Amino acid sequence: MDKEKKRTYLSLYIWSGLIILVIFISLSKGEYILSFQELVRSIFRYHPNSDTDLVVFEFRLPRIILAILVGFGLGIAGSIMQSITKNGLADPGILGINSGAGAAIVAYMFFFQGLLNINKNSLWIILTTPLIGLLGGFIAAFIIFLLAKEKERLDSQKLILTGIAINSGFGSLSMYMSLKMKAQDFEMATVWLNGSIYNANWLFILSILPWFILIIPLIIRKAYSLDLFQLQEPVMIGLGVKVEKEKWLLLLCAVGLIGACVSVSGSIGFIGLMAPHMARLLVGLKHRNSLIVCGLIGSFFMLIADFIGRTIVAPAEISAGIILSILGAPYFVYLLVKARV
Amino acid sequence: MDREKVHAYAIIYSSPFLSIVVILLSISLGTMNISFNEIYNAFFHYDADNVEQIIIRTARFPRAVGTLLIGGLLAMSGALMQGMTRNYLASPSIMGVSDGAAFMITLAFVFFPSISSLQMVAVSFLGSALGVFLVLGLASIVKNGFSPLRLAIIGTVFGSFLSSLSSALASYFQVSQNMSFWYNARLHQLNNELVLLCFPLAIVGIILAISLSKSITILSLGKEIATSLGQKTLIIQLLTMVAVVIMTGISVSLAGKIGFVGLIIPHITRMIVGVDYKKIIPCSGILGALFLVICDTFSRFINYPFESPIGIVTAFIGVPFFLYLIKTKGGGNKQRG
Numbered sequence: 001m002d003k004e005k006k007r008t009y010l011s012l013y014i015w016s017g018l019i020i021l022v023i024f025i026s027l028s029k030g031e032y033i034l035s036f037q038e039l040v041r042s043i044f045r046y047h048p049n050s051d052t053d054l055v056v057f058e059f060r061l062p063r064i065i066l067a068i069l070v071g072f073g074l075g076i077a078g079s080i081m082q083s084i085t086k087n088g089l090a091d092p093g094i095l096g097i098n099s100g101a102g103a104a105i106v107a108y109m110f111f112f113q114g115l116l117n118i119n120k121n122s123l124w125i126i127l128t129t130p131l132i133g134l135l136g137g138f139i140a141a142f143i144i145f146l147l148a149k150e151k152e153r154l155d156s157q158k159l160i161l162t163g164i165a166i167n168s169g170f171g172s173l174s175m176y177m178s179l180k181m182k183a184q185d186f187e188m189a190t191v192w193l194n195g196s197i198y199n200a201n202w203l204f205i206l207s208i209l210p211w212f213i214l215i216i217p218l219i220i221r222k223a224y225s226l227d228l229f230q231l232q233e234p235v236m237i238g239l240g241v242k243v244e245k246e247k248w249l250l251l252l253c254a255v256g257l258i259g260a261c262v263s264v265s266g267s268i269g270f271i272g273l274m275a276p277h278m279a280r281l282l283v284g285l286k287h288r289n290s291l292i293v294c295g296l297i298g299s300f301f302m303l304i305a306d307f308i309g310r311t312i313v314a315p316a317e318i319s320a321g322i323i324l325s326i327l328g329a330p331y332f333v334y335l336l337v338k339a340r341v
Numbered sequence: 342m343d344r345e346k347v348h349a350y351a352i353i354y355s356s357p358f359l360s361i362v363v364i365l366l367s368i369s370l371g372t373m374n375i376s377f378n379e380i381y382n383a384f385f386h387y388d389a390d391n392v393e394q395i396i397i398r399t400a401r402f403p404r405a406v407g408t409l410l411i412g413g414l415l416a417m418s419g420a421l422m423q424g425m426t427r428n429y430l431a432s433p434s435i436m437g438v439s440d441g442a443a444f445m446i447t448l449a450f451v452f453f454p455s456i457s458s459l460q461m462v463a464v465s466f467l468g469s470a471l472g473v474f475l476v477l478g479l480a481s482i483v484k485n486g487f488s489p490l491r492l493a494i495i496g497t498v499f500g501s502f503l504s505s506l507s508s509a510l511a512s513y514f515q516v517s518q519n520m521s522f523w524y525n526a527r528l529h530q531l532n533n534e535l536v537l538l539c540f541p542l543a544i545v546g547i548i549l550a551i552s553l554s555k556s557i558t559i560l561s562l563g564k565e566i567a568t569s570l571g572q573k574t575l576i577i578q579l580l581t582m583v584a585v586v587i588m589t590g591i592s593v594s595l596a597g598k599i600g601f602v603g604l605i606i607p608h609i610t611r612m613i614v615g616v617d618y619k620k621i622i623p624c625s626g627i628l629g630a631l632f633l634v635i636c637d638t639f640s641r642f643i644n645y646p647f648e649s650p651i652g653i654v655t656a657f658i659g660v661p662f663f664l665y666l667i668k669t670k671g672g673g674n675k676q677r678g
Contacts, residue, residue, distance in 0.1 A: 089494060147664055157490045161667045164497055169660035172653045180644055313513050322505045329502030336483050
């Protein structure tokens with residue numbers, strides 16, 4: 001077994017271990033503290049009691065699973081974005097894809113739930129929201145790529161600047177629509193826009209799971225083409241890669257994941273930036289090794305951020321998105337200073 | 342006299358007239374429309390029992406004048422920053438200056454809840470200085486840090502860092518409501534006394550900016566050229582930063598964070614009056630002031646009868662312009678045209 005493979009397996013074990021540790025901590029800690037015994041009894045259905053069950057299965061577990069999924073999806077999406085744009089700063093949050101998806105979902109909430117008065121927890125709404133997020137994210141990505149194109153080539157500096165602009169544009173659009181909502185919808189929309197999974201339930205997990213099952217195996221199959229994106233475009237064409245087709249397909253996959261994640265968690269930044277860098281540092285440049293590690297790192301950060309946000313000012317909460325940007329910005333500065341990007 | 346000079350003089354000489362027009366419009370239009378006749382009476386035959394006249398004197402007129410001031414200050418800070426850093430994207434909101442001010446105000450709310458309005462202005466200065474210091478400090482450490490791309494990224498990241506820190510602190514100490522009151526643009530709640538207090542300070546900032554304008558023109562040719570022309574670039578840069586901190590600090594403490602004015606107005610001004618900062622700085626002050634009053638008036642109608650944050654209006658105009666700038670100028674270190 002070569003060295004990179006070994007490091008990949010080691011990283012997989014370590015990050016999975018860390019995630020399991022954080023899961024246990026966040027299952028037991030909170031406003032209502034559970035002992036280890038109670039927890040084990042409840043999970044393995046050995047003399048369970050209904051109070052513990054309520055806390056574990058209705059409140060904490062869905063939230064934890066959602067955090068894992070969202071972190072995983074955003075981490076992998078970030079890795080794809082960084083590869084196809086050949087730019088280490090291409091985070092879905094900075095590029096404005098998150099806010100595009102967000103604006104589309106706010107519009108959806110506004111027109112369908114606000115005006116037509118459909119119950120916002122109905123199965124239909126919850127299942128279709130990720131699709132709308134996908135649409136919005138794709139519109140944002142399309143605008144960004146269209147504007148950043150210069151003589152058939154993607155200018156990666158323009159890409160990021162355009163992203164910053166698109167980001168604030170969609171941000172104000174969401175704000176404008178959310179201001180026209182009814183008071184309680186507005187409250188929900190603002191909490192959600194800040195990036196929080198506080199109202200997680202099993203239905204949300206159900207609504208985004210198909211996307212993960214559909215997209216992630218496809219991405220892993222495409223890991224080799226992701227590696228090739230590190231080469232210059234003429235070289236790729238010379239190797240027989242259909243560059244444009246692959247690029248759009250991978251972008252569609254990334255946006256699909258982002259759309260699903262944003263639909264349940266709002267805009268969560270910095271995971272898509274940090275996780276791929278750390279994964280690359282740990283297991284090298286091959287995507288076949290780094291993708292899953294990257295996803296696990298993303299899950300870990302999302303779990304930690306949600307746990308901190310949930311407990312630090314209990315009974316109030318700070319959005320996970322806010323915690324992540326406090327944790328993420330110094331890392332970003334570190335990346336810039338080291339000029340790895 | 343060349344064309345650009347004519348344009349500059351046209352802007353400067355028509356400014357008193359245009360200001361009066363936009364102020365009158367801003368006073369008369371809104372949730373309740375007020376006739377010009379009533380405005381005239383409010384100033385010259387004041388009747389303390391007339392509701393409309395009271396509204397004019399206590400709410401609409403101070404708001405219009407305050408907005409005029411803030412727009413001018415923001416646009417001038419943007420022009421100063423663009424000239425000094427030779428970066429076409431430099432502006433108070435993109436470079437994290439406003440976020441720095443808002444962050445310090447949050448800290449003040451948390452630790453000194455009984456702080457007076459004037460002290461709040463001072464705190465806001467400190468915060469703007471902190472923002473400028475952080476962003477420019479990091480930009481000077483990072484390789485190629487003053488290129489439009491790097492500076493924009495550093496500013497955006499610091500901005501989101503400081504604002505996240507502010508909102509986390511605010512929810513931790515349960516002052517979120519006061520905080521969001523300061524943070525979001527809130528021209529409709531301009532404090533009359535505060536506007537008056539800020540006027541002398543604003544005049545100091547404006548005089549400083551205009552007296553620096555010649556040196557900024559030289560500095561905008563590049564540091565090497567400026568040094569070889571005998572300019573003490575370090576002093577000029579420091580003074581410019583002082584002017585930016587004063588002007589941005591005032592506007593954030595008065596009205597919270599308003600984006601895009603400091604970015605787009607200097608560019609529009611440059612298109613009209615050319616590349617000489619002796620003309621750009623005063624003219625962008627005037628155009629920024631007029632622009633913000635018009636945006637403010639407009640913001641009362643996009644969600645009628647409710648008012649919308651002015652940031653939405655400036656963003657709807659600013660974002661397309663921003664995209665246009667990126668499209669034409671790219672991310673590299675190209676000299677502006």
